[in-house]
Structures are given as structure tokens and as C-alpha cells.
Amino acid sequence: MTTQATEGGPVIRFNEVCKRFGEKVVLDGFSMELARGKTLSIMGPSGVGKSVTLKHAIGLLTADSGSVEVFGREISEVSTPELAEMRKRMGYVFQEGALINWLSVGENVALPLRENTDLEEDELRARVEERLRLVHIPDAWDLMPSEISGGMKKRVGIARALITDPELILYDEPNAGLDPEIARSINALIRELQEGLGVSSLVVEHRIDCIKTVSDEVLFLDGGKALVQAKPEEFFHSNHPRLARFFGKESA
Amino acid sequence: MAEATEIRAEEPAATSPPRDPAILTFLRSEGERIELLLRTLRRLGHTPSRSKLIYEQMFLSGIQTLHVVLLVGLFIGMIVSLQTGIELAKLGQQDQIGTIVAISMAREMGPFITGTILTATVGSAIAAELGTMSVSNELDALEVMSVDRLSLLVLPRLVGLALIAPLLTLVCDTVGIIGGAFVAQAQLNVGYEMYMTSAIDALRPTGFLFNLPKDLYAGLIKAVVFGGMIATVACNEGLKTTGGALGVGRSTRAAVRDSIIGIIVLNYFMTWFMYQA
Numbered sequence: 331m332t333t334q335a336t337e338g339g340p341v342i343r344f345n346e347v348c349k350r351f352g353e354k355v356v357l358d359g360f361s362m363e364l365a366r367g368k369t370l371s372i373m374g375p376s377g378v379g380k381s382v383t384l385k386h387a388i389g390l391l392t393a394d395s396g397s398v399e400v401f402g403r404e405i406s407e408v409s410t411p412e413l414a415e416m417r418k419r420m421g422y423v424f425q426e427g428a429l430i431n432w433l434s435v436g437e438n439v440a441l442p443l444r445e446n447t448d449l450e451e452d453e454l455r456a457r458v459e460e461r462l463r464l465v466h467i468p469d470a471w472d473l474m475p476s477e478i479s480g481g482m483k484k485r486v487g488i489a490r491a492l493i494t495d496p497e498l499i500l501y502d503e504p505n506a507g508l509d510p511e512i513a514r515s516i517n518a519l520i521r522e523l524q525e526g527l528g529v530s531s532l533v534v535e536h537r538i539d540c541i542k543t544v545s546d547e548v549l550f551l552d553g554g555k556a557l558v559q560a561k562p563e564e565f566f567h568s569n570h571p572r573l574a575r576f577f578g579k580e581s582a
Numbered sequence: 583m584a585e586a587t588e589i590r591a592e593e594p595a596a597t598s599p600p601r602d603p604a605i606l607t608f609l610r611s612e613g614e615r616i617e618l619l620l621r622t623l624r625r626l627g628h629t630p631s632r633s634k635l636i637y638e639q640m641f642l643s644g645i646q647t648l649h650v651v652l653l654v655g656l657f658i659g660m661i662v663s664l665q666t667g668i669e670l671a672k673l674g675q676q677d678q679i680g681t682i683v684a685i686s687m688a689r690e691m692g693p694f695i696t697g698t699i700l701t702a703t704v705g706s707a708i709a710a711e712l713g714t715m716s717v718s719n720e721l722d723a724l725e726v727m728s729v730d731r732l733s734l735l736v737l738p739r740l741v742g743l744a745l746i747a748p749l750l751t752l753v754c755d756t757v758g759i760i761g762g763a764f765v766a767q768a769q770l771n772v773g774y775e776m777y778m779t780s781a782i783d784a785l786r787p788t789g790f791l792f793n794l795p796k797d798l799y800a801g802l803i804k805a806v807v808f809g810g811m812i813a814t815v816a817c818n819e820g821l822k823t824t825g826g827a828l829g830v831g832r833s834t835r836a837a838v839r840d841s842i843i844g845i846i847v848l849n850y851f852m853t854w855f856m857y858q859a
């Protein structure tokens with residue numbers, strides 16, 4: 331592994347990334363950096379390419395041009411086995427949960443451990459149960475994905491992303507569909523992971539309260555570019571006209 | 583709001599790439615299937631650790647299709663018996679009915695009927711299951727968790743179907759021959775004893791491969807190949823599904839259509855290879 335060379339550099343770096351689907355240009359010279367141990371939130375209108383950005387960072391999509399570096403490696407150039415190794419250090423929370431529909435909640439969370447480690451059954455169960463407790467669904471092991479609500483699916487998705495103790499977690503709207511109480515505790519969890527374990531996070535989020543709690547920096551994505559990237563205090567007081575329009579603060 | 587309508591307007595354009603000539607499309611999709619098969623066969627070593635999933639696949643597909651195989655097999659045997667019986671009776675040769683029913687069930691009808699039933703019930707279900715996983719991002723989820731989907735999803739279905747197909751074929755052969763016996767007895771005045779003697783005589787042991795009669799093992803080999811082919815085609819169609827529920831429908835249709843074509847074409851070549859070469 332050649333990741334040590336850049337251990338101090340940013341965990342994720344997008345440089346002039348362009349991506350189009352057919353005629354539709356989604357990313358158009360998008361650049362950003364996520365520093366190690368920090369949390370960066372991405373905001374932007376619906377359909378602007380936030381999920382697409384996250385998918386580039388984990389290699390589910392590849393850029394048409396520009397570079398995407400993760401752990402200091404250009405992700406389009408790593409071999410399949412190396413990419414698999416890199417992904418074991420990452421967690422991904424899908425927007426719609428993306429739970430495996432024929433596995434129970436517990437087995438969904440246990441899947442990465444079952445497939446990629448030789449943990450004993452007891453140890454494995456204990457770890458899964460701990461993660462389920464973290465997201466406030468301690469008794470959900472035997473439920474099937476079709477039996478649980480959208481917000482619960484989301485939380486199972488978070489538990490599954492956390493199960494391998496990743497260094498880098500990509501959250502696609504972790505709070506969508508959660509009630510305020512649970513949302514606050516998920517936010518606290520994201521914060522704790524960062525402060526306690528030095529996890530780096532990229533969070534796509536719409537909720538301002540959440541962004542304020544979890545982020546070190548906020549990025550506004552529109553028109554395929556990063557329009558504003560700033561600390562939360564500055565971001566929410568920015569007088570960038572596009573931001574003002576987005577937050578409905580247009581006074582003039 | 584403006585964005586939302588824009589997305590909807592763009593989506594169909596993005597999912598339907600420009601059309602290639604049909605022959606290229608055909609070669610490409612056959613190539614993909616063969617590649618999927620080879621890559622999955624390279625994981626055959628994972629079979630022991632996937633035994634639970636394989637057993638589940640076998641059990642499910644066996645249960646789903648057994649009653650259909652019993653019913654259709656019985657009637658196919660009756661049809662073959664009646665059709666050939668009427669002609670043979672004209673020549674005074676009706677004592678040969680057993681031979682003809684036994685051989686045509688074992689060589690052709692058993693594996694063909696079983697393959698067709700498996701396609702309609704299990705192949706379509708596999709394409710729909712994997713297709714649904716694909717359009718709901720579950721395959722992406724497996725990928726980001728570094729879970730090998732060929733080993734988790736394709737291998738159990740491939741091995742399961744390749745194992746259950748010959749078992750169901752045996753069942754189909756047996757009920758077919760029994761169905762033929764009913765008709766022979768009731769409509770053609772050929773007694774059970776004569777029918778069975780000629781049927782058993784027709785499937786003479788050859789001393790080869792567990793001492794099975796050649797016609798029987800030829801049919802069973804066909805069944806294994808059909809089972810593997812059905813699973814490969816269905817998994818391939820399922821895994822590459824895009825475009826929501828419509829896409830799942832498209833994949834299922836393609837899987838069933840291509841498996842049926844595959845069964846007929848492969849059947850011809852295997853018969854040629856096993857009986858003429």
C-alpha cells in the first residue's frame with residue numbers, strides 16, 4: 331500500500347471533476363478537499379449531484395475528466411482488489427438505505443463482517459448489537475427490511491456503515507426521515523466518531539441544525555461547481571446571492 | 583420544482599444508449615454471459631462456505647416447480663404414448679410403445695420440459711430478484727462493502743440450479759413413463775407388464791458412469807447444462823438491470839426469452855454431439 335506517503339494530506343480531494351449523464355452535465359469542474367479527521371457537509375438543491383459526488387468518492391461512478399483522490403490515491407487508477415481494500419476503510423450510508431432485502435436487519439449489519447472477517451459468532455453478534463444500540467434500534471435484529479419504516483432503514487444503513495470501524499464515512503442524508511430526537515442523537519454520533527476516533531466524514535445534508543452540529547466546513551454545490559466552501563458560521567451568514575436565494579433570505 | 587421536472591425529462595434519454603446493429607448486441611450479450619459464467623466458475627471453491635445458500639436455492643426451486651414438473655411430465659408421457667401408439671398400432675407394433683416413450687422422455691422430453699419449467703418459474707424469479715436489488719442500490723451497497731456478489735448471489739443460484747435440474751428431470755422422466763403406461767393400458771390395450779419390460783429394456787445399462795443407461799445420462803447432462811445456462815442468463819440480466827420497475831420487467835422478459843431459445847439451441851447441439859459424434 332502506498333497510502334502512507336500521503337497520510338498527512340487530505341482524505342478526499344476532487345480536482346476539476348466533470349461528470350455527465352447523456353446530455354445532462356452534473357459535475358462541471360467540481361473541486362473540494364476533505365481534511366483528515368474533519369467533517370465536511372455538502373448542501374445544494376435537489377438533483378444537483380450531491381449523491382453523484384459521494385458515489386465518485388467511493389468509486390461507484392468514475393469522472394469523465396478531472397481527478398478524484400481518496401487516501402492519496404487516484405481512485406480511477408487503483409486495481410479492483412486495491413479498491414476493495416480501500417473500501418474496507420470506508421463506510422457509505424445510502425440515501426435510500428439500500429438494505430439487502432432478503433437479509434434480516436441484524437444480518438444486514440453483520441454482512442461486511444461475515445464476508446470479510448473470520449470473527450467468532452459471539453463476537454460478531456456483540457458488535458452488531460452494539461451498533462444497533464447506537465442507532466436506537468436494539469431489538470430489530472430479526473426484522474426484515476420490508477417490515478421496517480424508512481427512518482429505521484436509514485438507521486440500519488448507518489449501523490452497517492459503522493460496523494467495520496471505518497476511517498472515512500460518507501453519509502447521504504443521514505437524517506432524512508428521522509424525527510428530531512433521533513436526528514439529534516445521530517448528529518451527536520457523527521460528532522463523537524470524529525472527536526473520539528478521528529473519523530473523517532463527508533455528509534450530504536439539508537437540515538441546517540444538523541449541519542451546524544456536525545460540520546467543520548460546509549460546501550454549497552450548484553451548477554456542477556462548489557460555489558461556497560466555508561466554516562458553518564461564515565457559511566450561514568454569507569451574502570452570496572445564490573445562497574441567499576436558497577435560504578429564502580432574498581431581501582432586495 | 584424546476585429541477586424536478588427537468589430530471590424526469592432527462593432520465594429516459596440517459597438510460598437508452600444509441601442502438602447498435604442487432605448482431606453486435608447479440609454477440610456482446612452472449613459474451614457477457616459467458617464471462618459471467620467463467621468468473622463464477624472460478625469461485626467454485628467457495629461452494630462449501632455457500633452451502634446454506636445453495637441448499638436454499640435448491641429447496642426453493644425444487645418446491646416451486648415440483649408440482650408443475652409432475653403434472654406436465656405426466657401429460658407429456660401420455661401424449662407421446664398416445665401419438666406414437668396410434669401409429670404403431672396401424673403397423674401392429676404397439677408392443678414397442680414402452681421403448682419409444684422411455685427413450686423420448688429420457689433423451690429429450692425430460693430435460694426439455696424441466697428446463698422450460700425452470701425458466702418460467704425460477705429463471706424469471708432470479709432475474710426479477712437481482713434486478714430489484716440492482717435498481718434499489720443493493721448491488722452498489724454490496725460493492726462498497728467489498729462483498730463479492732458473484733460469490734454471494736450468482737454462485738449459489740448457478741450451482742443450485744445445475745444440481746436441481748437433473749433431479750427434477752429424473753422425476754419428469756419417471757412420471758412421463760408412468761403416464762405413458764396409463765394410456766397404453768387404457769387406450770391402446772398394451773398391458774403394464776409388456777410396456778414396462780420394453781421401457782426398461784430400452785434404457786439398458788451401458789456400464790458407463792454409475793452404470794446408467796446412455797439415454798438417461800445424456801438427458802441428465804443436458805439438464806445440468808440447461809440449469810447452469812438458465813441461472814447464468816437470469817443472473818446476468820438481473821445484475822445489469824437499470825431503470826426502475828420498468829427495467830426489472832425488461833430484464834425478466836429478456837431472461838425468459840433467451841433461456842428458452844438457449845434450451846432449444848443447446849439441445850440440438852448436445853444431441854448432435856452425444857449421438858452422432
Ligand SMILES: Nc1ncnc2c1ncn2[C@@H]1O[C@H](COP(=O)(O)OP(=O)(O)OP(=O)(O)O)[C@@H](O)[C@H]1O
Nearest residue numbers: 351356375376377378379380381382383425589596
Ligand atoms: N446513474 C445515473 N444515470 C443517469 N443519470 C443520473 C444517474 N445518477 C444520477 N443521475 C442524474 O444526476 C443528477 C444528480 O443526481 P443526484 O442523485 O446526485 O442528486 P442529489 O443532489 O443527490 O439530489 P437529492 O437531494 O434529491 O438527493 C440528477 O439529474 C440525476 O437524474
Ligand SMILES: [Mg+2]
Nearest residue numbers: 380381425502
Ligand atoms: Mg441525493
